[in-house]
Amino acid sequence: MGRYVIRRLLQVIPVLLGATFLIFSVVFALPGDPIASMAGDKRMPPHIVAELTERYHLDDPFLVQYWHYLSGLLQGDFGETFAGGGVSEIIAGKFQVSLNLALTALVMETVVGVGLGFYAALRRGRAQDTLVLAATLLLISVPTLVTGFVLQLLLGVELKRSTGIDFFPISGAFDGWRSYLLPGFVLAGTSIAYLTRLTRTTLAETLRADYVRTAVAKGLPRRRIVGRHALRNALIPVVTYLGADLGTLMGSAVITETIFNLPGLGQELFRSIYERQQPVVVGIVTLLVLVYVLANLVVDLLYAVLDPRIRYE
Amino acid sequence: MTGITGGTPSMLPAWGGGAVPRNEPLLAVEDLHVEFATRQGAVKAVNGVDYTLEAGETLAVLGESGSGKSVTAQAIMGILDTPPARVTRGRVLFRGTDLLGLSEENRARVRGRRIAMIFQDALSALNPVFTVGWQIGEMFRVHQGASRRDAERRAVELMDRVRIPGAARRLHDYPHQFSGGMRQRIMIAMAVALEPELLIADEPTTALDVTVQAQIMELLTEIQRESGMGMILITHDLGVVADAADKIAVMYGGRIVEHALVHDAYRAPAHPYTRGLLDSIPRIDRKGRELHAITGLPPNLLDMPPGCSFAPRCPYRQGDCAVEAPPLHRIGPTRGSACHYWREVLDGSHG
């Protein structure tokens, strides 16, 4: 186990190097002159252009710029915007919002998706199973924009008006964890559907495995056969999906953030690309990659806990 | 979950497992029929199987792939997937009690404790994510409420008994860390943990190297002799049958086409299919001669022909064979053949 963990940790280094390099070169290659666009319609005085170019190392060769960026990153510094603010400060607060939102979505996805998948797998081919499958299909096919607005209207606005209680606050991130309930569910929507299907399929498959037949032949109670012998094996792909989904949830929440007025990374990324704030774009994408890589690391470690065949490779 | 004596006496006459009242055989399968519901229709996998087994006896079940050997065994064990499988007719009398009539709860009480089973592929039959010690010890923990330490201690004893070298050290190893032969020993240890009265071994050596096969068979027969349990040995290997089994049952198209004491059948088969099987064994005295493989295809279980299901492949076939299905003719006190012309086959007047 120890050797597996160390090897897996070492693998993170080249992945991060490669990913940051890729991000940096893509943003570097974006067309347009950031300094010219700062000035808008007016022409910028040459000495200011020269100063800004100097300050942001814009004249340096690509690799040197990348090196500046990387060494800053290692000290937790995401660089500066062209307006002079620290990127780290800008994205820190947004990151917190996005993380809260993504974690809320992840918890809902796990509880609802795994629960429903489990329920359907144990009733395969029966009416309840078909119903669950139909519901997931609906969830997948309705766009987030629609579920977002509909739920906001029904559970956010109407429910509050008819009962007088604000069960699901929908105005920004001011109500603590409760602000994230509804947007979290909306964001989790398609993931819930996919996870339900994944859980159902893997558990149903596992229930037909030879070792489950052995467990039956051993005369074990059904609860133990499903809850111990099948579940442990069925969880392996589910955990993988969940880990990969954390990064996706954080990076793809633009629509949900906008509907529910949550100041997260998605909105900020969208704005920065629009305004050609390359340092912010690079910063956010780097952060998302970091989350992604770390989540996958956790998944791989969990994997080793769940499956001894990996541990002893 | 109490011990072995936890059943309802009125439902299970010989539950105690001690003295056997009346002259009940250990196991009597009567007219067993099993069907699988598929898109193409009902697959008639088992079509009237009868056999009996006494305590301490070994019955070898032979027959080509798809003849229903495993399905019959799974029906006895009660581990068929239902649906798609369905037992449409018959009885499985275990010490006089029809297992098919028991509630699922009572049936689970027989499984593992009184009837155990081992499978062909021990790698897939063992759970990959639990240690072998945990999986063996589970029998004691779940069925007898043993403590973890007690269960482990007894698991080591069992692993010693099936001759796994360094048993105590290997208790916490996982199935994939063992060789094929060792894994099958672990399956055997798990199966005999609660000293069952009947052990069903479904091709226990097929997936193993030839040298290992012999060792596993030796271990199985040794345990069987020591414990006095009955054994159903499903196998393709006619070589091991002669040494290990007392009687044989030959299956074809989901039926028993011949049952006999081993040496009777080997000396002179009473069914053309048995004869074909025996002729296909390579023997030293026949070296260099061509093997008599049975030509033709197994019957279509979706659409069983009227008459004898072996007729299309049978060298003894006569006009009425394809019309009238042969009953299981009683040839002697221990022998039966489902062939109209068993006398001719027995005399060897043909091929």
Ligand SMILES: Nc1ncnc2c1ncn2[C@@H]1O[C@H](COP(=O)(O)OP(=O)(O)OP(=O)(O)O)[C@@H](O)[C@H]1O
């Ligand atoms: N789940 C299933 N669905 C449909 N048909 C099945 C199913 N399981 C078994 N069968 C049918 O039952 C028949 C008998 O299968 P069984 O496994 O008993 O054969 P077998 O004699 O054990 O063969 P082998 O020597 O290959 O193990 C097969 O021909 C197959 O068509």
Ligand code: SF4
């Ligand atoms: S009944 Fe006829 S076809 Fe069937 S095995 Fe006997 S001789 Fe062959």
Ligand SMILES: [Mg+2]
């Ligand atoms: Mg089989």
